[in-house]
Amino acid sequence: MHIAIVGNIGAGKTTLANKLAHHFNWEVFLEDVDHNPYLKDFYDDMPRWAFHLQVYFLNSRFRQTQHIKKLQAASKGVIQDRTIYEDAHIFAANLHQSSLMTERDYQNYLGLFESMVSMVDPPDLLLYLRADLPKLVQQIERRNRDYENNIKIEYLRHLNDHYEEWIAGYKHGKLLIIDVNNLDYVSRPEDLSVVIERINSTLFGLF
Numbered sequence: 001m002h003i004a005i006v007g008n009i010g011a012g013k014t015t016l017a018n019k020l021a022h023h024f025n026w027e028v029f030l031e032d033v034d035h036n037p038y039l040k041d042f043y044d045d046m047p048r049w050a051f052h053l054q055v056y057f058l059n060s061r062f063r064q065t066q067h068i069k070k071l072q073a074a075s076k077g078v079i080q081d082r083t084i085y086e087d088a089h090i091f092a093a094n095l096h097q098s099s100l101m102t103e104r105d106y107q108n109y110l111g112l113f114e115s116m117v118s119m120v121d122p123p124d125l126l127l128y129l130r131a132d133l134p135k136l137v138q139q140i141e142r143r144n145r146d147y148e149n150n151i152k153i154e155y156l157r158h159l160n161d162h163y164e165e166w167i168a169g170y171k172h173g174k175l176l177i178i179d180v181n182n183l184d185y186v187s188r189p190e191d192l193s194v195v196i197e198r199i200n201s202t203l204f205g206l207f
């Protein structure tokens with residue numbers, strides 16, 4: 001079983017991924033953020049570092065999917081925090097549309113993405129955490145990563161628009177949309193239970 005959690009920056013993916021992994025006793029795959037050699041530079045100067053960052057994320061996400069494939073072959077359950085689909089359909093697409101990535105870099109990136117994604121199995125369940133801008137801003141502030149302090153609200157808005165469009169057309173498998181605006185699975189265990197019940201119901205038809 002493979003559940004992938006998708007959603008905008010600060011939506012609560014990592015927090016939920018850890019909680020679900022604990023609940024189901026499955027392996028968790030988080031994003032490589034702390035060791036990312038481009039992320040800070042990217043936020044300082046997006047046009048300069050957009051392509052480098054996208055190639056880095058693509059490779060790191062692809063390696064993760066190969067690792068997940070092996071675990072699945074061994075019948076292990078996996079929770080994944082963010083997918084390779086989001087790199088291309090959300091982040092790279094947004095950078096290109098916002099003229100922060102050139103046409104030739106984008107086409108070059110897409111060629112690489114298409115080659116890689118053809119070797120990727122979609123998750124059994126895609127769990128989209130839908131959050132409005134105030135919730136995202138509040139949670140990004142709460143997390144307080146210094147390089148994210150200057151993220152513009154417009155950047156988050158464009159990413160949310162891309163998410164909504166991509167999710168509306170998602171056809172790779174089961175999809176569960178959770179509105180997290182009024183959920184607090186950090187301090188309210190009953191909110192986590194609601195999420196778990198909805199996952200069980202979508203995956204196994206329970207409840």
Ligand SMILES: Nc1ncnc2c1ncn2[C@@H]1O[C@H](COP(=O)(O)OP(=O)(O)O)[C@@H](O)[C@H]1O
Nearest residue numbers: 009010011012013014015139142143183184185
């Ligand atoms: N549903 C929630 N309710 C309250 N706080 C949350 C919720 N989800 C996440 N948080 C908090 O918001 C911050 C960002 O969450 P995180 O899981 O890192 O988001 P993401 O991985 O989507 O970027 C963290 O400090 C986390 O504790």
Ligand SMILES: Nc1ncnc2c1ncn2[C@H]1C[C@H](O)[C@@H](COP(=O)(O)O)O1
Nearest residue numbers: 008009010031033054057086087091148
């Ligand atoms: N593909 C990406 N392009 C640009 N930025 C990205 C990409 N994937 C992740 N990020 C950024 C967004 C956040 O600053 C960090 C971690 O993501 P989060 O949603 O907080 O887990 O990396």
